[in-house]
Amino acid sequence: MSKVAVIGGGYVGLTTAACLADLGNDVVVVDINREKIALLKNHRVPFYEPGLSELVERNAKAGRLRFTTAYEDAVPGADYALIAVSTPEGEGGEADLSYVEAAANSIGECMDGPIVVINKSTVPPLTGDMVSSVLRKHPRGGEAAVVSNPEFLREGSAIQDFMHPDRVVIGSHDREASERVARLYAPLDAPILITPDIYTAEMVKYASNAFLAARISFINEIARISERVGADAKLVAEGMGMDKRIGPSFLDAGIGYGGSCFPKDVKALTALAERFDYHPELLQAVMDINRDQRMVVIDKLRDCLDELPGQIIGLLGLAFKPNTDDLREAPSLDIAKVLIAAGSHVRAYDPAAMEGSRRLLPDVQYMNDAYEVASGADALVVVTEWNEFRLLDLGRIKRSMRRPVVIDGRNIYDPPAMRGLGFTYRGIGRE
Numbered sequence: 001m002s003k004v005a006v007i008g009g010g011y012v013g014l015t016t017a018a019c020l021a022d023l024g025n026d027v028v029v030v031d032i033n034r035e036k037i038a039l040l041k042n043h044r045v046p047f048y049e050p051g052l053s054e055l056v057e058r059n060a061k062a063g064r065l066r067f068t069t070a071y072e073d074a075v076p077g078a079d080y081a082l083i084a085v086s087t088p089e090g091e092g093g094e095a096d097l098s099y100v101e102a103a104a105n106s107i108g109e110c111m112d113g114p115i116v117v118i119n120k121s122t123v124p125p126l127t128g129d130m131v132s133s134v135l136r137k138h139p140r141g142g143e144a145a146v147v148s149n150p151e152f153l154r155e156g157s158a159i160q161d162f163m164h165p166d167r168v169v170i171g172s173h174d175r176e177a178s179e180r181v182a183r184l185y186a187p188l189d190a191p192i193l194i195t196p197d198i199y200t201a202e203m204v205k206y207a208s209n210a211f212l213a214a215r216i217s218f219i220n221e222i223a224r225i226s227e228r229v230g231a232d233a234k235l236v237a238e239g240m241g242m243d244k245r246i247g248p249s250f251l252d253a254g255i256g257y258g259g260s261c262f263p264k265d266v267k268a269l270t271a272l273a274e275r276f277d278y279h280p281e282l283l284q285a286v287m288d289i290n291r292d293q294r295m296v297v298i299d300k301l302r303d304c305l306d307e308l309p310g311q312i313i314g315l316l317g318l319a320f321k322p323n324t325d326d327l328r329e330a331p332s333l334d335i336a337k338v339l340i341a342a343g344s345h346v347r348a349y350d351p352a353a354m355e356g357s358r359r360l361l362p363d364v365q366y367m368n369d370a371y372e373v374a375s376g377a378d379a380l381v382v383v384t385e386w387n388e389f390r391l392l393d394l395g396r397i398k399r400s401m402r403r404p405v406v407i408d409g410r411n412i413y414d415p416p417a418m419r420g421l422g423f424t425y426r427g428i429g430r431e
């Protein structure tokens with residue numbers, strides 16, 4: 001059993017804290033957001049993540065998981081301080097490291113002996129050195145060892161991903177500290193890669209996210225070509241994915257990647273490369289294709305409806321992907337804004353992201369379910385592939401719409417079946 005202070009109670013910090021507590025560690029979460037900590041003290045999770053509320057409640061009741069806004073309640077006596085604060089997009093696309101720096105400062109102020117500072121936030125190579133130098137400004141700071149341990153969990157399956165990771169990556173200038181971090185993961189039976197320096201571990205995270213984003217932009221480019229030549233991009237991807245060298249994941253043509261990670265991480269890697277006088281052309285193309293891909297939906301709507309002003313357009317889904325309420329960089333935001341600016345009436349339903357969306361998109365009309373969205377609409381756009389949209393009574397939907405146009409931004413429906421029902425149907429990369 002180890003004592004762990006987790007700095008930051010967001011998606012990554014809270015999941016990590018609850019999972020580490022569940023493995024038997026004594027965990028305290030520190031967050032500067034008082035409202036978040038107040039909710040957590042009542043065992044309420046301030047965002048939607050399947051299974052997390054139960055895990056938090058169980059471990060909090062067992063006394064293994066506590067919450068505070070004060071570093072001095074968490075850091076003194078801890079074996080590890082795990083930084084999981086936000087690293088949003090900063091100026092010029094570089095990662096904004098001010099939260100990481102602030103966290104390192106606060107750890108430095110409160111530490112009272114040897115401690116391993118684990119950086120789990122996604123940060124560019126060289127950040128670990130910055131954290132070390134911030135810590136060393138404090139009297140006991142020299143007793144801290146800094147280790148990079150990037151997180152690969154996905155929102156929507158965060159607990160499963162933490163408990164059964166494909167790999168755990170750990171890197172530090174201090175090998176012994178890396179091995180101590182590896183011990184935290186020993187109960188998981190996961191492959192562990194310890195890199196001999198901290199920069200490589202930091203780079204693995206950026207390279208992985210950039211590669212996954214590149215796969216998405218790649219298949220979206222193939223989709224655009226497929227449409228033009230009459231091929232079906234979904235089947236093209238299936239055929240590609242059967243090749244063991246390629247594999248099937250992250251080959252879904254759609255409206256592009258979003259979320260809190262891919263957009264900012266690809267940008268940050270690009271900005272980092274530019275800082276070192278390298279122009280990453282492939283990464284630039286990945287971002288350009290992704291930006292344009294969102295507008296493919298608008299083009300298809302124009303094509304099917306002739307004009308956008310006055311049309312009632314229903315969005316099925318708002319979150320950047322299913323099983324989360326996260327709207328950060330969600331394609332829905334751009335699509336809704338463009339449609340509203342063009343004079344369309346936009347209505348929407350999402351099983352989890354309506355509350356956040358009301359704040360970000362106040363001009364959208366929010367409905368109680370997909371059927372209400374469809375009723376009287378001129379077109380429906382599938383924005384997020386929530387399972388509940390796959391099993392809709394499409395005959396009922398068709399009968400209730402003013403014009404039966406469906407733009408399937410996630411290719412969840414079968415084109416011949418949709419046409420058989422009488423829809424004007426457009427998928428992505430297939431008609």
Ligand code: NAD
Nearest residue numbers: 008010011012031032033085086087099102103121122151
């Ligand atoms: P988040 O915004 O959900 O949570 C960050 C939390 O840190 C917030 O609650 C904030 O109040 C808190 N915080 C900020 N500054 C603080 C400070 N000085 N002291 C204490 N708390 C502070 O962010 P997240 O999605 O959990 O992401 C955290 C990091 O993990 C980011 O670097 C992100 O890129 C990375 N990451 C995220 C995911 C994901 O799916 N969300 C996956 C892998 C890696």
